[in-house]
Amino acid sequence: MKKREIIISGLLFILLLSPVKICSEEFKRALPGRTFSFPQDHYSHPEFKTEWWYYTGHLQTQDKKSFGYQLTFFRTGLRKERNDKKSKWAIQDLYFAHLALTDESKNHFEYREKMSRGSLGEAGASIYGSKEPFRVWIEDWLVELKGYQSQNHFLKAGGKDFGIELLLTPGKSSIIHGQNGISQKAEGEGFASHYYSIPRLATEGRIFLRGKELAVLGMSWMDHEFGSSQLRQYQVGWDWFSIQLDNGVDLMLYQIRHKDGKPDPYSSGTAIFPDGRSEHLPLKEFRIEILSHWKSRKSNAVYPSRWKVHLPRYGIELTLSPTVKDQELITNASTRVTYWEGSVKVEGKYQGHSIKGKGYVELTGYAEAFSKGI
Template sequence: MNPIVVRTMRLFPLLALLLSCSAVSSVDVGAADGGPAESPISFQRALPGYQYHFPYDHGAHEAFRTEWWYYTGHLTDASGRRFGFQLTFFRRGIPPEQVKTLPSAWSIQQLYLAHVAVTDLSSGRFHYADKLSRGGLGKAGADSGRLHVWIDRWSLSMDDQHRQLLQADTEDFGLDLQVTPLKPPVVHGNQGISRKGGDPSEASHYYSFTRLRTEGRLRQGSETVTVTGIGWMDHEFGSADLGRDIVGWDWFSLHFNDDRELMWYALRRADGSTDPASSGTLVFPDGRTQPINAGDLLITPEAYWTSPRSKARYPQRWRLRAPSLDLDLEVRSLLDDQELDTARSTRVTYWEGAVSAAGQAGGRAVTGQGYVELTGYAKRFTQRL
């Protein structure tokens, strides 16, 4: 089946676009030499010992430079058609010394960016869109102390029943979903920090809801369907850079049919090796967790797909082996072309797609589904954390 990729892009009014571009140019996501730039001292670092308080920590943390709220999942409609989805919001703080002197309503202290994608696995259609807006004048924002993030009419929020509400609509497609956690939040890493390089300062605070009951509606063109399924949520914030020799990462989130979940990210070095800061978490049915260190899990790519647009060569099938966890899996992409070119927002071309999993765990056969994110294949990933 040949995939059909539909790209939707919102064009901002001229004034807003000029202001946004000006702000982006003053906080460039990559250093001039192609490597990560130094993070300004005006933002707080992710340090060991951070104590989470929910639901307060679902909100924005403006003391940190970069933050994102990320949702993916697998959905099915009443006829059995299968879909995948992604909705991600990013907040990017501008150092106070770089903030332009403007009247308060026009002050640019935060940039907000968002990506949305829907994969129709039955037809092979992949839709995606992205947005960028500055904070101010109510166009975009993120509340502290509660989950409420928005750009125009795209939004994340939480209702009185603690359901998380996801909304994004474009000319070609849209989603309106409600997700309910089936397990407590999982804090990744050691002492509340997730390492992103060899230096202790190269870290972030990172937690997930690894199993979300998901229901709502998806729209493609004039067709709207009711869907149900299982989702995943990540929330991460920090101010550090990636390690200087890291060019990208491979990130996996998997739901298994035995009610366990697996998160794993492999930080790739320029020489092709995996950085020792790579890590993951295995989540048990009762919510208990087991950390996974870099030496505990081996991922071997076994098949590739080359993008006709970016020419990037992405892995599409993997062997995951973790002897200490008695885990041996094959993970497969469910559609080759799930590549996003976000030149108008985060300026990164990456692959983010729905996958399946099958293999052995604890001596028993398991199956699963999830999402994989691949960065740094089209171009070295230089964005700060």
Template sequence: MDNTHIKNKKLLMTRTGAEREKQQSAEKAGKPITKRVRITITLTLFWFMLCGTGSVTPAEEWKQAVTPWQWVFPRDHGQHPEYRTEWWYFTGNLSDSQKRRYGYQLTFFRQAIASSPLRPHNPWSVRDVYLAHFALTDVSGKHFRHYDRSSRTGPGLAGADKDSMNVWTLNWSARMKKNGIHLEARQGDATLKLELRPRKPIVFHGEKGRSRKGPQEGQSSYYYSLTDLETTGTIKTPWSREEIRVEGTSWFDHEFGSNQLTRDQVGWDWFGLHLSDGRDLMVYFLRKSDGSIEAASSGTIIEKDGTTQHLNAADIRMDVLDRWTSPRSGAKYPSTWQLRIPAARIDITLAPLVTDQELTTTASTGITYWEGAVAGHGTSEERDVAVEGYMELTGYAGSLGGVF
């Protein structure tokens, strides 16, 4: 490694640290991150990816999700490096002994850069970049705080095993244990240590786990979930003086693919919901640039016993009842919904538990989106039900077309 290469790495580390400090100071002061800072961090990450790697591999050279996947566990909880993009996604609705309510998100992304790095045995060589998002919601206090980070894999900074779930980005991690999954994250005054144990079997979305995102060949991902995870552990929020013992229910998604969104698909609305009658519900709508909904949008009903029912876009009716405009990004998000699935006799209304749960991820993906705890009520099979879960809204602060 020559002196210029070493100087570039040191300069990168200095710039990355300075920009993150600038971001954190702005967040604490309640100020929006400026476009200049956002661009600087994006360029820094680009420089970071180029140091020690070969050329970026074009999307079409990665393996495509074109046939049903032959699932084998625990292997498929791990990474799938032949595909370009992959994520492990956890959210949960929690409460403490005083019935105060909380929500959390912990997500890990693997973004492949080069299938054949120039120096594959060099620990600084880059094949994949790992990015992560961590957020806590204090529902009772109406507080929300989020964090994000990114890292190359070597030497040991981030990564994911191939034979089971063990994914980490610095000191944030999700690890499969004998009886469940252990989550851990720490950032400043915020910590999360949770144990997740499945109460329902694995759910495969779409065609045996192949979830279509559009009409083109390969425009799909492989997608499964653990929708009902009994959750116990501790959290510490920036607004609490000590760790809080919590319990509740979590949701886990694992998805991987190489060519999911076309340029005319601007974003998606996703819901992972728990109904008080024991049903779980996943719904996603892909929005197109002309305002229409992609016909491949779909959902899954998970019954109390774990059996599933696939939903096509035509089976689902979604109506926006209210909207909220972010004071930082200016994005106008749907904030209250009526969701109806006539064939399953589901009719529910949903709203955020805290209005502002917008993430601005300048230190990682560079995407601004809304992701947060929601709750509601309605009917399921003509019986009154309460609903809680998480909602994700992307593409309202800028199109994601062609990004994933």
């Protein structure tokens, strides 16, 4: 490992062990009443400690080969105050990125990771209030809006042996999750995030895999979330689901787990309809049933691996199955979190009619408790 990476890894280790109360005292908490404004809220919010920009999607080549992808950029704040005259060596944020590709036809999953401090221009993110086009980057990995008022997202990560270059065009507006501007994650003021999604983005571009360049088309999902102290000590991880049904209905659901495996009462979701309407879903509105498990040979973690999702009020009953069972990321070179993040196929019933779709599932806290100052 390079010297610079060793230094950053040491800083990250200290950061992850920091108690939650330090976050709440030094950084702003997610509180009710926030009014979102776009495209400005795509930008970075450095007054909050933790922030991420998350993209997943389902892609297909001209010869009908299917791929899933994930690209996520993370920002972790080390200090709230911003100093325009700071030394070029000063570290105010740490940046991380994960890129993953699922080759469904070959039952193959592969990923890369990056990390950097936000100095010397090697990493950063355009700050809320800036008039420049939005951009978040680590070296040559980046997400950017193609112009200040543009709604198109350009993604570039990896290289010619393994990478993506994609242009995403929103098909739906940004959807705010939760209630009154916050997505509550636990009991108590500030144990929440500001969280929104763009649930459908038409996608075109190319992927690079095993030395081959493949032209692709598909559909993506984008999340952006920021806060400072979302989880309580008794919460160990979460199960998160994004679902895009063929009839134009989209679902976001998450269950935050307690140490005894039960979902936290503040777990929730959002139903998003073809006309752009959305409805908040408290935990009582849905049930997620685990149908089977998969054990990782690398981490020995045991993950749920097939699910049935019930939303009785909407007449929705869906079965979610991974396209590839092993979609685990062990990110020892960046965030030091082991988690499962993968593409799933969706089949079931919608108001009595058969329905299909696609989705992504994220599972944290199965390899270790995920309560490290998040």
